[in-house]
Amino acid sequence: MLNAYPLNAVPLNGLAPSGAPAATVIEPGSSFAWAVTVTLGGADISDKLQTSIRVACPRDGDTVASFTLWMDDAPIDVGALAGQEVTVDFHVMGDPVVTARLFTGYLVQPVFDVFTRQLACEATTRLADTFESMELDQIDLQVGGYWSPDVFDEVAGRSRWEYAQERMSTRQAGLGVDRFGTPRITPWQPASISYEFADGSVIYGSVEVSLAVLTDTINTFELELDYRYSRYRQRNVSYSWTHPAGSFAAWRADSTELPDVEMIVQATESAGWFLRSANYTRLPTTNIELTPPWYNINTDLLLAAEWSAGIRWSQRAVEQYRLSFVVESAVASVGPVVDRDRIVLDTDSDRDREWDGSRPTSPVLAGSGDPLESLPAREQARLDAALNTGMARAVATVLSAQRGNGVTWDVPLAHALGLDVGHGVRLINRSAVVSGSVEQLVDELNFETGAAIRSVEISTSRGAVGAVSDALAIPDAPEFVDEPMIPPTAAQPTQIGFRSTAPAYDEELPGFAGNYSVPDANENTLERYPRRFVVETPEIPASWRDEITAERAVTYRIAPPIDQLEL
Amino acid sequence: MSATDDRRRQLQGNLERRRQGIRDNLESRQQAMADRLVQTLADNLGPTRTPPTLRREEPRGAIPAGRGRVERNYQAPTNPSSGGGIASPLTEQHFSTREYWEAGIPSSDGLFMYPAPKKVKMTDATGAEVIFDYADPSAPVPAE
Numbered sequence: 010m011l012n013a014y015p016l017n018a019v020p021l022n023g024l025a026p027s028g029a030p031a032a033t034v035i036e037p038g039s040s041f042a043w044a045v046t047v048t049l050g051g052a053d054i055s056d057k058l059q060t061s062i063r064v065a066c067p068r069d070g071d072t073v074a075s076f077t078l079w080m081d082d083a084p085i086d087v088g089a090l091a092g093q094e095v096t097v098d099f100h101v102m103g104d105p106v107v108t109a110r111l112f113t114g115y116l117v118q119p120v121f122d123v124f125t126r127q128l129a130c131e132a133t134t135r136l137a138d139t140f141e142s143m144e145l146d147q148i149d150l151q152v153g154g155y156w157s158p159d160v161f162d163e164v165a166g167r168s169r170w171e172y173a174q175e176r177m178s179t180r181q182a183g184l185g186v187d188r189f190g191t192p193r194i195t196p197w198q199p200a201s202i203s204y205e206f207a208d209g210s211v212i213y214g215s216v217e218v219s220l221a222v223l224t225d226t227i228n229t230f231e232l233e234l235d236y237r238y239s240r241y242r243q244r245n246v247s248y249s250w251t252h253p254a255g256s257f258a259a260w261r262a263d264s265t266e267l268p269d270v271e272m273i274v275q276a277t278e279s280a281g282w283f284l285r286s287a288n289y290t291r292l293p294t295t296n297i298e299l300t301p302p303w304y305n306i307n308t309d310l311l312l313a314a315e316w317s318a319g320i321r322w323s324q325r326a327v328e329q330y331r332l333s334f335v336v337e338s339a340v341a342s343v344g345p346v347v348d349r350d351r352i353v354l355d356t357d358s359d360r361d362r363e364w365d366g367s368r369p370t371s372p373v374l375a376g377s378g379d380p381l382e383s384l385p386a387r388e389q390a391r392l393d394a395a396l397n398t399g400m401a402r403a404v405a406t407v408l409s410a411q412r413g414n415g416v417t418w419d420v421p422l423a424h425a426l427g428l429d430v431g432h433g434v435r436l437i438n439r440s441a442v443v444s445g446s447v448e449q450l451v452d453e454l455n456f457e458t459g460a461a462i463r464s465v466e467i468s469t470s471r472g473a474v475g476a477v478s479d480a481l482a483i484p485d486a487p488e489f490v491d492e493p494m495i496p497p498t499a500a501q502p503t504q505i506g507f508r509s510t511a512p513a514y515d516e517e518l519p520g521f522a523g524n525y526s527v528p529d530a531n532e533n534t535l536e537r538y539p540r541r542f543v544v545e546t547p548e549i550p551a552s553w554r555d556e557i558t559a560e561r562a563v564t565y566r567i568a569p570p571i572d573q574l575e576l
Numbered sequence: 577m578s579a580t581d582d583r584r585r586q587l588q589g590n591l592e593r594r595r596q597g598i599r600d601n602l603e604s605r606q607q608a609m610a611d612r613l614v615q616t617l618a619d620n621l622g623p624t625r626t627p628p629t630l631r632r633e634e635p636r637g638a639i640p641a642g643r644g645r646v647e648r649n650y651q652a653p654t655n656p657s658s659g660g661g662i663a664s665p666l667t668e669q670h671f672s673t674r675e676y677w678e679a680g681i682p683s684s685d686g687l688f689m690y691p692a693p694k695k696v697k698m699t700d701a702t703g704a705e706v707i708f709d710y711a712d713p714s715a716p717v718p719a720e
Contacts, residue, residue: 040583212591213584237630272646280644292654302703305654325633351627358633419591458590519643523651541647549639556633 032202032435037209038424042102043461045454047076049116049130050093054078059127060457064097064111067449068183068195068430071133074112078128080121087128090119095132099454099461101423109426111452113190134186137170148172151192154179155398159354159391179401181408185430195431197412198470198570199446203432204425208439212419212462216441218576221413226471227348228339228411230403234330234396236354238387239323240557241364244494244549245285248277250501250520251313257293260312261303265505266523267292267310268542276544277318283368287316318546319369323361324554328487330396331562334403336411336569338473348406352399354392356385393483400481404567411569412470416443422452422461434467435573444573445469469572476568487559492552497545506538519543663701673697679714 045062046055062076074097097112118131140148148169149156154176158164161175177184182196252267254260260267270289277284290313296303339346364384418436428434428447435444445467454461501520505511509530514522523540668674674696680689696708 212587214588215591233627235630266651269648269651272648275646276644278644279646280642281639282642282644297703301705304702304704307652307654310651310654320639322639324636327630349627351629353628353630355630455590458593460587460590462591539647540649540651541645543646544644546642546644548641551635551638554636554638556635 032205032433033427034205034207035210035420035425036207038421041421041423043423043454044100044102046096046098046100048094048096049078049090057081058456061453061455062097063454064452065449066112066185066188066430066451068185068447070185071136072112072114072186072188073134074114074130074132076130078130080126080128082126087119087121090116090128092116095130099422099426099452101426107423107426110188112188114186134190136184136186136192139192140170140173141168143169143173145169145172148176152176152180152184152194155394155401157391157394157398159395160352160398160402179398179405181405183431187429197408197446197468199431199433201433202435202444204428204434206418206420206425206434206436206438208437210420210424211436211438212421215417215419215464216436216438217417218441218574219415219417221410221415223343224346225413226339226343226410227346227407228336228343229345229347230334230407231347231349232330232332232334232352232399232403233349234332234352234354234399236328236330236387236392236395237325237556238356238385239358239361239364240326240489241321241323241384241386242553243319243321243369245317245319246282246497246547247315247317247499248501248544249313249315249499250311250503251290252311252521253503253505254312257312264526266526266540267312268314268521268523268540269307269309269311270314271309272542273311273314273316273544276542277316277546280318280544280546282318282320282544282546285317285319285369287314289314318544320546320549321364321367322549322554323358323364325358325556326489327556327558328392329558329560330484330487331560332400332403332484333562333564334400334407334567335564336407336473336476336567338476339411339471346410348410350399350403350406352395354395360384396483400565404481404565407567408470408569411472412445412468412572414469414471414574415448415466416441416445416469416574417464417466419462419464422454422463425463425465428463428465434465436467440576442573442575443467443469446572469574470570471574472569472571474571477566478568479565481565484561484563487561489557489559491557492550494547494550497547501544504538507532507535509535511536511538514538519545662704662706666698666700666706668696668698677710677712677714679712681713 044055045058046053047058047062048054057078057080059077059079062074064072064074066072074095076097093116095112095114095116096110099109099111101107101109112132114132114134116130116132117135120129121127122129143151145164152173156172156176156179161172164172173184177194180194181198182194184192184194187193250268250273252260252265254263254265270287273287274284289311291308292305292310292312293303294308295305416436428450430447430450432447433444434447436442447465448468449464449466451464451466452461453464502518503520504515504518504522505525506514506522507524507528511525514536521542522538524538528535675694677692677694680692682689692713693708693710694712695710698706698708700706
């Protein structure tokens with residue numbers, strides 16, 4: 010909607026309504042002579058018509074023609090009648106004769122009275138049958154609108170007609186059938202007024218108003234949408250360890266045991282984490298240039314190391330959208346009349362453990378098999394489809410409820426032959442000024458009285474002048490707020506025993522424990538430490554693992570189109 | 577004027593008759609159709625759809641803090657190919673680097689002392705220094 014008008018209904022910055030083609034004014038007309046031609050299965054059966062014929066053409070659904078035939082004494086195959094094509098043409102006699110097609114459809118329910126030989130016929134346009142035999146992409150093209158398997162049910166094996174109606178529920182339009190039997194979509198709000206009924210043009214006393222029941226005039230629509238998926242999380246922690254000697258030369262002067270690569274990797278792994286990357290300062294290899302010469306083949310021994318440990322886990326996350334669609338003027342005058350809808354999008358959590366137990370591949374490249382590439386992730390497209398569908402349906406529900414006030418009147422059929430469902434019309438009468446969109450036309454042709462009358466049923470939309478309509482933008486995703494973590498100290502301590510000056514061994518102290526190579530006293534009096542490496546990893550708090558929710562609340566203002574309804 | 581009134585009256589009359597006719601024509605067939613319609617409506621109304629909800633997820637709880645400990649009391653030698661660090665043959669570079677215990681080893685008759693080596697420095701085949709430290713013989717256990 011753009012202000013009071015549907016999008017694409019008026020040019021931007023144009024002189025909106027005055028630029029539309031002028032309405033045809035229907036003045037009080039004179040009497041007319043008419044005739045009707047009805048065919049059944051291609052044969053003209055007009056001379057068999059009894060009493061009256063009635064054709065009802067609504068905006069939504071089938072056009073229906075009802076009439077009664079008197080079958081003469083000739084034998085008829087009653088069983089073959091159903092399914093035969095029926096047409097109804099209306100002729101205004103004059104010079105020239107004006108003919109208008111009123112109905113094209115199929116006989117669906119003939120009832121034959123054997124005693125009176127009267128055949129009561131009900132013919133419809135078989136809209137549901139038409140859609141049931143269509144392909145899905147044809148329906149998408151014909152109906153348009155939005156659709157999502159998360160809002161409705163998966164389409165496989167389901168009624169195509171239901172599918173078409175689901176798509177229609179997101180549109181501000183009706184799906185009906187025109188006079189030639191072709192399905193058509195008529196927008197609720199016409200681009201302009203096509204016909205204006207001048208004072209005296211409608212049948213005296215036929216104007217009736219049916220006002221909507223207050224509880225049906227929904228002016229607030231609360232749409233809840235929950236989208237749950239798995240967040241694949243990884244926490245990295247940095248560690249470092251350096252031998253207290255600080256350098257190879259200093260260490261060599263008073264050598265000690267050293268940790269090796271395997272100890273650091275194993276210590277990290279056995280804590281439940283994995284080693285992401287490491288930068289080792291290794292004990293130098295043999296170098297006879299040094300004085301004295303240095304001999305070493307075990308270069309996995311380390312004088313220092315810096316490494317990064319990681320852990321992976323998954324967390325179920327729910328994005329909660331709380332969207333309100335409000336007609337502010339209506340809420341202000343009658344209070345909120347609320348309708349609700351709820352849409353749920355869920356993903357499978359069965360594959361979460363594939364992530365939980367996984368290691369990153371190094372380097373992380375496309376096709377390297379990192380589970381991130383195959384695991385179900387948050388899908389914006391899926392969410393968009395569901396949101397678009399839900400939002401369009403909410404707006405359509407509200408706008409439909411805001412146009413629940415109906416007005417009907419009768420007019421001689423020949424005077425308003427060009428009028429069709431979906432046309433914008435205005436009625437100017439001594440007692441009323443009404444404008445709106447044609448919802449239904451019922452033509453009643455009575456052979457006994459000679460009356461050919463068209464009942465016009467319109468709906469009027471109740472908007473407020475100056476009301477603002479917000480764009481139906483997809484709301485931004487809510488942000489999850491995680492409890493922050495204090496990173497643990499990176500530098501790992503060292504304790505070295507087998508010296509009289511060494512303190513007592515502390516098992517609780519993480520990092521490296523080992524011994525001097527040469528004791529400074531009788532070794533029986535000295536404590537030998539175990540040669541070990543301990544890596545302590547921080548806790549992953551429950552709030553990082555349990556289901557987390559984040560909410561996004563948005564209110565959209567809706568401005569229904571403005572029609573006149575003054576009585 | 578009167579012609580218009582007549583027309584209006586006539587039309588009204590027609591309308592009244594039309595309406596009456598419709599009412600009269602509401603026969604059993606139409607009644608049956610109406611009944612079917614009511615039935616269809618009742619079927620369609622049915623119980624209203626319950627709003628969908630996400631099924632409850634069990635809380636997963638925290639991953640406790642971890643402690644990874646690896647103990648390797650044996651540290652592989654830095655130069656294993658030299659057989660514990662010494663490569664044969666051992667060669668003494670200078671006789672003068674020898675050190676001797678002051679007491680020495682007495683001869684069996686106690687008249688004189690043999691010199692007892694305290695420390696001998698050798699150099700192995702790879703050039704590494706090898707030191708022999710001998711025990712102090714000052715309190716020897718007399719032989720039988």
